[in-house]
Structures are given as C-alpha cells and as structure tokens.
Amino acid sequence: MKLKKLLENIEATVLSQKDNIDSIEIKGGYVSDLLSDVLGNAKKGDVWMTIMKHLNVIAVASHTEVSAIIFAKNIVPEKTIIEKAEENGICLISSSLSTFELAGILFALLNSN
Amino acid sequence: MIMSEFWYYRESKEPEAKKFMENKPEPDYDLSYSIGERDFVNTGKASSEIKLALKRLGVDNTILRRVAIAVYEAEINVTAHSRGGNIIANIYDNCVHVVFKDNGPGMKDINQSMEPGFSTADEMIREMGFGAGLGLPNIKKNADVLHIESQEGANTFLELVIFYE
Ligand SMILES: Nc1ncnc2c1ncn2[C@@H]1O[C@H](COP(=O)(O)OP(=O)(O)OP(=O)(O)O)[C@@H](O)[C@H]1O
Ligand SMILES: [Mg+2]
Numbered sequence: 001m002k003l004k005k006l007l008e009n010i011e012a013t014v015l016s017q018k019d020n021i022d023s024i025e026i027k028g029g030y031v032s033d034l035l036s037d038v039l040g041n042a043k044k045g046d047v048w049m050t051i052m053k054h055l056n057v058i059a060v061a062s063h064t065e066v067s068a069i070i071f072a073k074n075i076v077p078e079k080t081i082i083e084k085a086e087e088n089g090i091c092l093i094s095s096s097l098s099t100f101e102l103a104g105i106l107f108a109l110l111n112s113n
Numbered sequence: 114m115i116m117s118e119f120w121y122y123r124e125s126k127e128p129e130a131k132k133f134m135e136n137k138p139e140p141d142y143d144l145s146y147s148i149g150e151r152d153f154v155n156t157g158k159a160s161s162e163i164k165l166a167l168k169r170l171g172v173d174n175t176i177l178r179r180v181a182i183a184v185y186e187a188e189i190n191v192t193a194h195s196r197g198g199n200i201i202a203n204i205y206d207n208c209v210h211v212v213f214k215d216n217g218p219g220m221k222d223i224n225q226s227m228e229p230g231f232s233t234a235d236e237m238i239r240e241m242g243f244g245a246g247l248g249l250p251n252i253k254k255n256a257d258v259l260h261i262e263s264q265e266g267a268n269t270f271l272e273l274v275i276f277y278e
Binding site: 033034035036037039040044052054055056057058059060062063064065 | 164243244
C-alpha cells in the first residue's frame with residue numbers, strides 16, 4: 001500500500017522527505033516507544049508509530065528500514081532531528097491522532113486491500 | 114552460578130565460526146571509533162559507517178541489517194552503561210568481526226544481563242528510549258558469534274562476528 005493512502009485517512013503533517021512521499025510503499029506497522037523493541041521487531045517497510053522523539057529514533061529507523069515514523073499526539077521532534085532525517089532519507093510525519101487510533105486506521109486499511 | 118564469560122555460536126555457522134575464532138586472521142582493513150560516556154548524539158556513527166563499508170563490498174541487504182542492529186545495540190550499551198570505550202571493526206571478505214572494549218564498571222552477572230527484560234538503565238537512559246533489557250538479546254539474535262567477558266568492577270569486552278552468507 002502507498003503511504004499516501006494512509007496519510008489521506010489521518011490528520012498528518014509531513015516533516016521530512018516531502019518530495020519522495022508519493023513513492024513510499026508500506027507493508028505493515030509497529031507501535032512501540034522502546035527502541036530495542038523496535039530494533040528487534042519492526043520489519044522493513046513498516047510504519048513505526050511512536051511518541052518517542054529523541055535523536056536516536058533516526059538511527060533506529062535507518063537500521064530497521066521502516067518506511068516512515070509517525071509521531072502521535074501532535075509530537076514534533078527538534079529541528080536538528082528533522083534535518084538529520086532529511087539527510088538520511090527518513091520520512092517523518094506528525095499526526096494529531098493517538099498511536100491507538102493510528103494503528104487502528106492502518107490495520108483496517110491494510111486488511112481492506 | 115555467576116559467570117564472567119559468555120559464548121554463543123549460531124549452530125548453522127559453528128564449524129566455520131570456530132575456525133575463524135581460533136585463527137583470527139589479519140583483516141583486509143579495520144575501522145575504529147571511540148565512544149564517550151552518555152554521548153547519545155555521536156553514538157550510532159560506528160554502526161552506520163560499518164554498514165556503509167559492507168554495502169560497498171556488495172554484502173546482501175539482510176546481512177547489512179543484522180550488522181547494523183547488532184553493532185548499534187552494542188555501541189549504545191557502551192554509551193549508556195559504561196564510562197566510555199572503543200570499537201574496532203575488522204573487515205574481511207567473508208565476515209565482519211567487531212570488538213567493543215569499555216572502561217567499566219562491568220556487569221554483575223552476564224547471564225542475568227542476557228535475559229530479555231533485565232535492565233539496570235536509569236531514568237536518563239529510559240527517557241532516551243532505551244532500557245527495555247532487549248539489546249543483548251537482539252545482538253545474540255543477529256550475530257553468528259557473540260563473546261562477552263565482564264565482571265563487577267572490571268571492563269566489559271564484547272565481540273561479535275557476522276558472516277556475509
Ligand atoms: N557495556 C556494558 N557495561 C556494563 N553493563 C552493561 C553493558 N552492556 C550491558 N550491560 C548491562 O546489561 C543490562 C542489559 O543490557 P541490554 O542491552 O540487554 O538492555 P538495556 O541496555 O538495559 O536496555 P535496551 O538495550 O533494551 O535499551 C544493562 O541494563 C546493563 O545492566
Ligand atoms: Mg542495551
């Protein structure tokens with residue numbers, strides 16, 4: 001599924017990789033705020049939904065090859081983190097929804113295909 | 114019983130891995146890094162650069178992912194749990210061997226540290242998103258060889274090997 005389709009169904013702001021957003025594919029999702037849990041369980045192509053916004057999320061997203069990070073509850077990381085994401089080709093998104101709502105919507109969309 | 118040494122070999126790689134560990138041949142080249150205590154900003158450099166070096170060698174993507182995750186977890190542990198240390202990555206044409214040495218204070222019981230969920234992380238480490246007690250299990254899951262030497266009051270030595278196929 002295209003990430004774009006998810007974005008049409010949630011209230012979201014794209015923070016980085018705006019130019020590439022149309023081409024990003026997603027295969028699943030993972031919800032966690034514990035970085036080692038994400039490193040051990042998130043799959044390539046997942047959307048990672050979290051409220052964790054420290055710098056280390058960029059390395060974790062890069063190493064796990066998730067398609068995007070969606071920050072819930074309007075969380076926006078610091079500017080330097082957004083810049084680092086841009087540099088590393090990591091797509092960051094901020095949404096007003098909770099991780100519960102985001103995961104529910106993504107789950108329904110993936111299973112309706 | 115408290116052990117000050119831990120060894121793990123992935124069963125499918127055991128013969129060639131043991132041969133490698135016994136001979137420890139000269140690497141084609143190496144990369145080295147130093148890690149500062151609680152320096153969460155620069156930690157991650159080693160795993161990213163080692164991954165890139167192997168990518169240039171044409172190493173398969175699933176292997177690159179395993180190397181990046183294992184090395185990242187180990188470098189974060191040096192940052193989070195020790196007084197700092199250093200990393201050397203020995204690059205070969207069939208595997209990578211990465212060695213982490215820190216300046217203590219060591220682990221009380223390595224077997225306990227290896228248990229999923231065991232963590233001594235303090236508030237600051239948890240705020241950064243670490244402290245689930247899953248880092249060492251993740252390293253074991255991704256490595257073909259994992260060897261740790263540590264005891265309370267001493268330095269921690271950790272080495273891992275990952276073969277390219
Ligand atoms: N280099 C080290 N020096 C001293 N103690 C360590 C070191 N590495 C790990 N430990 C000890 O082992 C425990 C478990 O490590 P592990 O990486 O599995 O989990 P964690 O770092 O606490 O949390 P997580 O990795 O899930 O973020 C640590 O909490 C710490 O007590
Ligand atoms: Mg850890």
